[in-house]
Amino acid sequence: MDxxxxxxxxxxxxxxxxxxxxxxxxxxxxxxxxxxKFVFIGSAAALLxxxxxxxxxxxxxxxxxxxxxxxxxxxxxxxxxxxxxxxxESSKS
Numbered sequence: 001m002d003x004x005x006x007x008x009x010x011x012x013x014x015x016x017x018x019x020x021x022x023x024x025x026x027x028x029x030x031x032x033x034x035x036x037k038f039v040f041i042g043s044a045a046a047l048l049x050x051x052x053x054x055x056x057x058x059x060x061x062x063x064x065x066x067x068x069x070x071x072x073x074x075x076x077x078x079x080x081x082x083x084x085x086x087x088x089e090s091s092k093s
Contacts, residue, residue, distance in 0.1 A: 022047070
């Protein structure tokens with residue numbers, strides 16, 4: 001088992017998920033729910049499924065595309081998302 005990769009993946013995802021929309025939605029749901037354990041189970045399952053899709057797609061695409069190109073595409077997509085988030089509401093479509 002590659003422990004370094006495991007801890008790097010955990011740390012990266014943990015830090016990037018702190019304070020994001022899904023965490024705020026989970027906070028809101030658990031605050032208005034009488035069964036917060038089910039909110040936890042549902043949100044944990046959703047993160048697990050979303051991460052699984054990312055892992056399987058990444059693994060499949062990496063067979064077809066070189067890693068350097070895959071990283072460039074991911075970087076470009078992140079840059080586009082960042083620019084869209086910084087745009088004023090009036091100029092968004």
